[in-house]
Amino acid sequence: MLSKILIIDKRKELPAKYKKNIEDADTSVIISNNIKDSLKDIHELEPDMIIVSDSIEKPLSEFCEQIRNLTFNTRPIIIALSKSADSGDRILVLDSGADDFISEPVNIEEFKTRIRAHLRRDIELNLDNTTLLPNKKIVEKSLKRLIYSDTNKAVLLVGVENLENYKTVYSDIASEKLIQTLVAITKSSLEPDDFVGQLNETNFIIITHIYRAEKLAAFLTFAFDTVAPKFYSEQDAKRGYMLMKSDRLAGMRANFVTVQIGGILGQYEHINSVEALIERLYSVKKLAKTPGSSNYIIDRIRLTGDNSTQQSSALNHVYIKEPDEALALLLRTTLELQGYDVDITLDINQSVQPAILIIDSGDNLEELELCKKIKSNPNFVNSKVIVTTSVHDKTAILNSGVDLYLPKPYEITDLIQWIEYFKKVII
DSSP states (O other): OOEEEEEEOSOSHHHHHHHHHHOBTTEEEEEEOSHHHHHHHHHHHOOSEEEEETTSSSOHHHHHHHHHHHTTTTOOEEEEEESOOOHHHHHHHHHTTOSEEEESSOOHHHHHHHHHHHHHHHHHHTBOTTTOOBOHHHHHHHHHHHHHHOTTEEEEEEEEETHHHHHHHHOHHHHHHHHHHHHHHHHHTOOTTOEEEEEETTEEEEEEETTTHHHHHHHHHHHHHHHGGGGSOHHHHHHTSEEOOSTTTTTOEEOOOEEEEEEEESOGGGOOSHHHHHHHHHHHHHHTOOTTSOEEEEEOOOOOOTTOOHHHHHHTEEEEEOSOHHHHHHHHHHHHHTTOEEESOOOTTOSSOOSEEEEEOOTTOTTHHHHHHHHHOGGGTTOEEEEEESSOOHHHHHHTTOSEEEESSOOHHHHHHHHHHHHHHHO
8 A cells, every 4th residue: 555645845855755765666755845735735646644833833742743633534654743842842753743852964764664664554554454445535545536637547446236135145244254265365366556346344445557457457356256156055056046034035036146246447637526526426337227137337538639539539439319218328338437428319411320229129119210221321331230129039130130129128238238349330
């Protein structure tokens, strides 16, 4: 986990020297040369440690007390630096909220050792007992820093579904081992600058680079589903579900444990709080939920530019004709979260065709005529038509020229996979 240190020092050379000596792969250091900027950094970045020098405009004890009052909930470590070696000054500053007092000039090796010791203790106090991952306090602090500073990072909310049922059938110890296995898989797949923390018992936060997010989500869902059968009895594994055993739930079937992942790539400028970011992650993750298997959905960044090509725009253009308003809304929302431009109106004479058309054929296959017109229109030569229907006349539907017959009811994840496949074919 990357720790963040804020040095508040009016001088130029000494804070730069301190930064050079204590900054490493696990520790990021920023310097603020005045009180106004430092208060802004404290609010936005919530540093794990604040090193404050008596070179500032305020008395050191007074400023330490101000910092402590402003950071009551986050409780950073406060290290006071002073040219004074007087025990009275030391006691006053420590009573005002500082955790340590170091007299200058400092022994740089002792200084570095003290910094590491304070950070190590802070991390150990904020680890979950079962997973040894950073807890909710550290997770929320990391997300806040992300909102204010780094848009090249993606956030994944990894949720474990049906864990309570599993715990009822197989015990608390078994459920802990299952969670620990997921954590081990996750840690093994992360880069050194990635972050993983535990939001609550069944939800985890991963912060990684935007270009790694989707591959990471795909790997985690695949890897978990691969090892998950080992956590069930032979009877349950053969049956395909768990059979509840308690008096109240006896005879009830319960789905296996799965991992559902919702991700956001950037776009944090439109999110004004950690709570709003977490709520959005839960909303995206909810769309990923599928019965019986793990899944993920990524809310991608929408990029536009002066040199964007018409082909790229068309490849993300999807047309939907679905009479069921609830299903149409779900399809539209899901595809928009996947980065597609969704339209519900169609002019078959338009010059720029959508890449994919999803058409419900109706109870009497009346929309097959529209499909024939589309497939015979030169403007739609590269378009792919998917027909969904509850009328299972596969021959008649495929004879109209459509590219895919998808009987209802279908899984939205299956539809999305077909869309991604057809996009590759078009390219």
